Amino acid sequence: MHQSILAFRKRRYLWLALVVTGLSIAGFWIDDPQEPANGGTVLGYTLGTMGALLILWLAWYGVRKRRYASTAGTVQGWLSAHVYLGAALPIIVLLHSGFQFGYNVHTLAFVLMSLVIVSGLFGVYVYLKYPQRLSENRGGANRSALIDELEDVDERSKRIASKLPPEFQELVSSGISRLQLGESMWQRLRGRDLSQVLLKRGNDYAVVANPGQEAALDWLADQQAKCREPETAAVIGELSALLRNKRRLLKPLAEDLRLQALLEVWLYAHIPLTAALLAALLVHILSVFVYW
Amino acid sequence: MKFLIRFISRNAAGGTEQHDRLVDAPIITMGRATDRMLHLRDRRARLEHAQLEDQNGKVHITTAALAGVEVNGRSQRDARLVVGDVVEVGSNILRVIEAPPGSDFAFTFELSADAERDASAPGHYAAEAKRFSMRSLSWFLAAAVLLLALVVPGLDVVNPQFAAVARGSKLLPDDTWWLAGPVHTAHTAAGADCQNCHVAAFERVPDEACVDCHEVNRHVAGDTHAVLGERRCASCHLEHNEPPELVKRHQGLCADCHRNLPDDVALENAGDFLLDHPGFKVSLLQPQVNASGETEWVLQHRLLADAQAADRSNLKFNHAAHLDEAGILAPEGRRVIDCAECHQPEPGGARMRPIRMDQNCAGCHSLNFDPDDPRRTVPHGDPDAVMQVLIEYYSARLLGDDPDAGEQRVRRPGRALTRADRDRAAAEARVQAMQVAEDLFERRVCVNCHEVTRSDDPEMPWTVLPVKLTERFFPHSNFTHAAHDTAASACDGCHDASVSESSADVLIPAIESCRDCHGSAVARHNNASQTPSTCIMCHSFHFEAKGTYP
Incomplete structure (x- = not known):
């Protein structure tokens, strides 16, 4: 049965995270370091060591999840602990710092850590929320079924267009090849349809923006209205119906791509910022002891 | 085409x-x-x-x-x-x-x-979206952080020439990026170069770096506080913290040991100002006459409660009479004087200036000796000089050297003085001087404020006992009047001068007086008007007065 990573094993890692946080806060409350709270007191070193080890362990998740042969816990358990202990990290680190900030490499490490955690929390949010929205959007089918249907529509359009003058074939083939729903992650996230189409206007061809097949459908309607031969007009009408069908199918596909992109995009912050954080952590520890 | x-x-x-x-x-x-x-x-x-x-x-x-x-x-x-x-x-x-x-x-x-x-x-329809490589972005960011935040600032540690360039440049990262907190304003000049204090990489700031600029005394030599072990200056004097605080003010710094000192330490235990602090002791100067008859001043460290009338300065002074609400007789008439007329703070406001006869007393206590000639005064502070002045004054009057005393001249016009005339005049002047001196020393002027004794010495029978006022009653604490100068605190809030009739009174407030406002270091023991007060608020670890006071 499916179980959310948050609910893994009766939320055991939530409790672990709460205990670790609670102990840190209690320690900070009780500790009387005879000086402003900072990373250099006994408690400061303790919390700092905890935080650093926790960061290394959290980053190790990226390695563990690729070790398919590993039997050190399940990946699901690791992820559950990764999420809860990661959320506990900023409290430990704040207490370590004694709430002292500045324009320096130490606060840089803190900022990078915060960004990693925020992006991770966003990742948790989308993983909990978007798979449901994805399947709702596809209406029970999966994406390849949607694409099969689209390709079928394309094939039939080509066949019908071959009965019409070359500009109709140009319309169909350019409409297919110049479709652009998700060249880049950014485009997918914004859900923009940058498709274009080649239309014959007068004696010449023009490249025209074709979001949602609008331009193609308008052009076909125009051609149909001008057409004097009823049989040809009927064929044009058939092509229009197919393109309307295509438009109906493209909408959920674009939404599918958008949701899929959202499921992935946070990792583009989470992973590179983690690398930067590990470097900043090293800088933090070294610089503090270079000028001890 | x-x-x-x-x-x-x-x-x-x-x-x-x-x-x-x-x-x-x-x-x-x-x-x-x-x-x-x-x-x-x-x-x-x-x-x-x-x-x-x-x-x-x-x-x-x-x-x-x-x-x-x-x-x-x-x-x-x-x-x-x-x-x-x-x-x-x-x-x-x-x-x-x-x-x-x-x-x-x-x-x-x-x-x-x-x-x-x-x-x-x-x-x-759903080709893989074009994407940047996460891996190369990760390497790029990590490398950028290492380069800008570690390698370039790290060159400052290795190469002083590069450090000078980097610190002078607005664009190049330098080792100020490593600051764990601001440099205290007291160290602005020294803080321009990290290596001034951080002498060697991966080593703590050595005491020598502090002693380069700072002179330190007592407690550092190690004999008094050997028990502290290898404490460094920086154990107590912390840089790069917020709030900036160069001196640890924590109670435990002193009280951890002083609340329960070993038996062989000749100090009383003290753990907290409100709850566990011995009564104040005052350091009083006491006159002692040595074998050759001269007065020597010895410092006595006495419990304030037992020393309420123990100030032996050899000065007679009645605070109550001077502070009379009806006023006192001054040359310009009767007027009320207040404490500040005599007790003026030193620059900085910590202590009061010493009282001096010429500045604080002479305005009213004139040293004139001849009612007919009130502008003439004797000098203060030297009895022999007083006699000298008196004899010279009366000789001059009799011998006619003094233009002001013309009508009393012995000499007749047109005739020179004989030797006998001179001897007679000198003898007469001396008699007059002795009479006036007796009046000054024993009845009218000196004796008002000084202890005067008389001997058989025919030349100079009077001896005025030397005066020395105690300047620091609490040499081991840092009290500053300026910090206590608030609307709520008048002089007589702490000093009972208006009822003191004898200069033997020690007008120093007892510990209870301080406790009106200063409480325990632990806030919950204090009442609403008490501020939490730790040892360092009054005492210093490095005694400024080392050697001068017991």
Whole structure:
């Protein structure tokens, strides 16, 4: 049965995270370091060591999840602990710092850590929320079924267009090849349809923006209205119906791509910022002891 | 120019189909972008890859792509096209053909066999989105952090010349990026160069770095506080903290040991100002006459409670009389005086200036001796000099040297003084001087404030006991009057001067008086008007007064 990573094993890692946080806060409350709270007191070193080890362990998740042969816990358990202990990290680190900030490499490490955690929390949010929205959007089918249907529509359009003058074939083939729903992650996230189409206007061809097949459908309607031969007009009408069908199918596909992109995009912050954080952590520890 | 494009595509049966497109334009654009006239379906093509253009009736292919386009197998960025030329961009192939009637230039356009298959593959609708590489971005960010935050500032540690350049530059990162907190304003000058204190990398700041600028005394030599072990200056004097605080003020710093001292330490225990602090002791100067009859001043350290009338300064002074609410008789008449008329703070406001006869007393206590000549005064502080002045004064009057005493001259006009006249006048002057001196020393002037004794010495029978006022009653604490100068605190809030009739009274407040406002270091023991007070608020670890006071 499916179980959310948050609910893994009766939320055991939530409790672990709460205990670790609670102990840190209690320690900070009780500790009387005879000086402003900072990373250099006994408690400061303790919390700092905890935080650093926790960061290394959290980053190790990226390695563990690729070790398919590993039997050190399940990946699901690791992820559950990764999420809860990661959320506990900023409290430990704040207490370590004694709430002292500045324009320096130490606060840089803190900022990078915060960004990693925020992006991770966003990742948790989308993983909990978007798979449901994805399947709702596809209406029970999966994406390849949607694409099969689209390709079928394309094939039939080509066949019908071959009965019409070359500009109709140009319309169909350019409409297919110049479709652009998700060249880049950014485009997918914004859900923009940058498709274009080649239309014959007068004696010449023009490249025209074709979001949602609008331009193609308008052009076909125009051609149909001008057409004097009823049989040809009927064929044009058939092509229009197919393109309307295509438009109906493209909408959920674009939404599918958008949701899929959202499921992935946070990792583009989470992973590179983690690398930067590990470097900043090293800088933090070294610089503090270079000028001890 | 009229371009004829002949599209060639393969159908399912394996044959080819073709259709023509006639374009009347000076330029044919081509690229992967969907708004190009020729849409290139290959990742190797740029969005705006190349163009065919009419240059004076001749057709050229030009490109901005560094790699150029392949014309007949050679990479070129600008090439004239003639019939038979083949242009390749990835899997897109252009072949220049004879222009049929009605066109100026013609070419075929097709995809290579394998590319055709790819383009019609199911991936077309949901091809992988173009994305930057997470891995290279990760390496880039990590390397940037290491370079800017570690390597470049680290050069400051290794190379002083580079450090000077980096710290002077606004753009180069320097080791101020490593600051764990602000440098205290007291160290602004020294803090300009980290190495002034952080002498060696990976070593704590050594005491020598502090002693370079600071002089320190007692408690540092180690004999008094050997128990502290290897404490460094920086154990208590912390830099780079917020709030900036160069001195640890924590109670435990002293009280951890002093609340329960070993038996062999000759100090009373003290753990907290409100709850566990012995009564105040005062340091009083006491006169002692030594074997040769001279007065020596000895410091006595006595419990304040037992020393309420123990101040032996040899001065007679009645605070109550001077502070009389009805006023006192001054040269200009009767007037009320207040404490500040005599007790003036030192610059900085910590302590009071010493009281001096000429500045604080002489305004009222005139040292004149002759009612007929009130401007004449005797000097203060030297009895022999007083006698000398008196004798000279009366001699001059009798011998006529003093122009003011003309009518009393012994000398008759037109006649010189004989030796006998002089001797007689001198004897008479001495008698007069002795009479006036007796009046001054014993009855009218000196005796008001001083202890005067009389001996059988015919030349100078009076002795005035030397006076010395205690300047620091609490040499081991740092009390500053300025910090206590509030509307709520008048002098008599702490000092009972207005009822003190004897200078033997020690007008120093007892500990209870301080506790009105100063409480325990632990806030919950204090009442609303008590401020938490730790040892360091009054005492210092490094005694300024070391050696001067017991």
